[in-house]
Amino acid sequence: MVRRPKIVVEPPGPKAREIIARDEAVLSRSLTRTAPLVGVGAEGVWVRDIDGNEFLDFGSGIAVTNVGHMHPRVVETVKREVERLIFVNSFDFHTVPQVNLAERLVRITPGSFRKRVFFVNSGTEAVECAIKASRYRTGRYYTVAFINSFHGRTMGSLALTSTSTTARRRFQPMMPGVVHAPYPYCYRCPLGHREGPPDCGFACLSYLEDQILGHVAPPDEVSAIVFEPIQGAGGYVVPPGEWVRGLRRIADEHGIPLIADEVQSGMGRTGRWCAVEHFGVVPDGVTLSKAIAAGFPFGAFVGRADLLEWEPGAHENTLGGNPVLASVALTVLDVIEEERLMENAERVGSHMMGRLRDMASEHEVVGDVRGKGLMIGVEFVRDRETREPAPRVKSEVIRRAFKRGLILLGAGRSSLRLAPPLVITEEEADVGLDILEEVIGEVEGDLLS
Ligand SMILES: Cc1ncc(COP(=O)(O)O)c(C=O)c1O
Structure with a gap:
């Protein structure tokens, strides 16, 4: 029963x-x-x-x-791994689970190009890493984000977040250089088109190209386009595939890294490892957290290798890549695949x-x-x-x-x-x-x- x-x-x-x-x-x-x-x-x-x-x-x-809550294999992994090794600072030294997990994430995330991984403790930190890596790599100033998106609450990611003014009020100045373009929330088109795609002509995409990149942020000064393949906190809003593919085209035309924030939509939730796969688009980097370690604080930025080829010391953290949690993440990946x-x-x-x-x-x-x-x-x-x-x-x-x-x-x-x-x-x-x-x-x- x-x-x-x-x-x-x-x-x-x-x-x-x-x-x-x-x-x-x-x-x-x-x-x-x-x-x-x-x-x-x-x-x-x-x-x-x-x-x-x-x-x-x-x-x-x-x-x-x-x-699932308290998956027996997750519980078993935690018990086994805390008996083995709770911590070795993984930016000064090395651990086996961290390497195993990085190799695995490189394989399951979209794109067959060479990638590198940076481990973090939360979603917001994964986004911070993506922003910093893109700025470091390109040497450019602007970041393009989208209205009604959620990317976190620290001062860099918060500058991208625009789900509500409550999250933003009284926190200025945040990271400068962020410009917001309309997201295709077609049920409530931010540009007022009731007819929806394709009849609207994908006006939000033209707005990004013609207005934002044409008048506000010169595309050769844009370090990253950061987007949610499906908006999470904004209301589980699914964009049309043409829009996602349009972002890829614009990013390619101007050499802008395209970052898919998969913190909420990733880890198998939509029936693919990453939701962006539904649209046939390969981003230059993805952020992961939330489900990756079944409830433990963990996350990763997985990007094109060149995005993470920065000088030692340019970006690090103390607890990222914890060996127990990296082992949990490996178990999560096994469970998603095997079950x-x-x-x-x-x-x-x-x-x-x-x-x-x-x-x-x-x-x-x-x-x-x-x-x-x-x-x-x-x-x-x-x-x-x-x-x-x-x-x-x-x-x-x-x-x-x-x-x-x-x-x-x-x-x-x-x-x-x-x-x-x-x-x-x-x-x-x-x-x-x-x-x-x-x-x-x-x-x-x-x-x-
Ligand atoms: C798409 C997305 N990015 C980033 C974050 C921030 O993650 P965290 O709350 O772990 O900092 C969230 C959290 O809801 C999210 O949904």
């Missing part, structure tokens, strides 16, 4: 409330906190809270637990998309469903015709689903990002989708009638 969420006490239960009260007194107020979950245990697609409730996880901690999780992501993802599209035809509030593999966005609207965003519908759906044992995460102004662990079965996906559908029906009735 298929497992279902188990709610023994309405969350947050008494034990959760106590921890949350203490948490609120000492932790930074900048943390968003989607739901009052105090996690104490997890396995596969299930998360248990401190009061004994069991939740089905449709978020994977934002695309982190791709191999055929990319195939599963495609199969279950297309089943979910089918059901979500049916929901869209039944429920007026579901304005758009989009995605690749198990990276699926569901956008709510107050009105199908005007496409007015419905942020309250989003937050109410998340809140009510949580009460019923389904973890959902929001993205963008009024979208859900559905990103269950890649080990999810079709039956488990249906359990979550049944709850989602029920909740959407209720919220639609309560908020919009």
